[in-house]
Amino acid sequence: MTRSGSSWLRGLSWVIMTVGALVMVYPYLYMVGASFKTRREFSEDKRSLVPPRYQIQERLKHIRGETSAVDAPGADWPLFKNYVDAVRYGKVDRFLGNSALYACVITLVQMFFNVLAAYAFARMDFKGKDVLFGILLSTMMLPPAVLLIPRFLVLSRMGLVDTTWGVFIPSFSGPFGIFLLRQFFLNIPEDLEHAARIDGCASWGILWNVVLPLSKSALITLGLFTFMGAWNMFEWPLVVLSNQDYYPLTVGLSFFQSETRADWPRIFAATVMGSAPLIVLFLAAQRHLVGGISLSGMKT
């Protein structure tokens, strides 16, 4: 099947892809809709996307003087009340702050370490280079589920369980980023570095003044993926943290849900606040991202 397929095929593609796109978007609409419902509306009507008290037919009923959802008990619930309550009673602002802190610090530190290592592996000669690189590569295959327990044991020996550092330290290592950046550095023409070297730059200066400015696209792609991975991480902080004040949003959300009388509209308000930052970031930078995974097969 080529790009220049027949026109009926293209038409069919459009139809199917549009239906698929609706399937993709529907859960988001559902989430946003539910975040504006009252508890009563949500428990009585789990299907509708628009909260009953804002539906047109209910409004018309109200105007005609019939009983409608607009007059139901609790329908004077202000539009953004669930969002306000999620922050006021659910510490969502705290969790969001934690998530942002974890994601920013992990991204910056991991990228810094990866850039250094990748540059050494791409441009320097030293004993044991191939073996060490092989070791790094092989660890990419280890499943996180297997590493969960021993990492917890190591950190508890270091006394870092239930601390911010406990979340940070294991997340600072990212062998995949080293692999990717090394590939990228290898493709940069060495002549440019020779010129800098003649101007008296040492390896540190060459890395910062020549190589990194040329690697902007790779750095942005990798940085965004690292950030998203850190923002979305769940199992590790769930294991290593028990103090609620340190929870990232993902763990915080799972605890709202486990409360006996879970306030679902409020939880949905929190999920909207938890996923919106990443979606905004993604839309702002999608040119880098979608092109980036085409090159590298990166996974968040």
Place this chain on the structure above:
Amino acid sequence: MAGGQRRNKVLRKNGRSFLYAAWTPYLYIAPALALTVLFSLVSMAISLYVSFHHYDAFAGKSELIGLDNYRRALFSQDSYFPLALKNTTLYVFLSVAGVLTLSLPLALLCNQIRKGQSLFRTLYFLPSITPGVVVALVFFHLFGVWGQLLDHRSTALVALVILGLWSGAGYNMVLFLAGLNEIPGHYYDAAKVDGANEVQQFRHITFPLLRNTLVFVTVMTVIGAYQVFTSVYIMSQGGPERSTEVVAYTIFINAFAVAGQMGYASALAWLLFLAVLVFVIVQMKVFRSRKLYD
């Protein structure tokens, strides 16, 4: 590095004519290497060590019991591991089948579209950047609305697969699209001159030349699916009637919810690792044995 101290001042001029001291490269790789070694290799060794012990992290007690944890996991009457491994493997098979019958056709269709392709890619990619916890919370309700999928033992695991497919469809589609774009257009031109129709073109050009992408996507899907955890933790907690008991969840519960089971959980983790390894090796062999167009 200690040996390098003396050569500290002697800047080495290697074949590529860059100036750096002999120990500089080691300094550059030290942080990344130290973290990786400690949190991957040393951790694997610790995990193996602990798996031979009856280990209670909370009480700090440990007792060597040899292979007992493995024996208990595999053969004991009250062990959920065989069931969990069976459920997980079923989940993996359904996920791979779903990805191949969903993401690949989506990529072929998306590839037909010129105007608006980037809009579709953006929309399909959204789930990949949404936290798994959020997705699981929303689908927890959607599955309730669509007929209590999570409440029946016959459908609960399928519901989890559907969630996984929805989450990964766009990501895998983008990978397949990248693979499709690498196929040289003149192959199709030649096929058309020979009178090949679109189905024949797919069978003899697209599918064989997409092999690398297929291998990559299936291997990544297998590795990811074997570790499914978040959706189970949020939506089903292994139920109903343990129909969604998966290995990663069993490990988590034994290690962090039941006291004194860390050794046992470590044995489960190693068995999971071996299962994934065997699966991936077999998969690579199967794909590699078929050399087409190389």
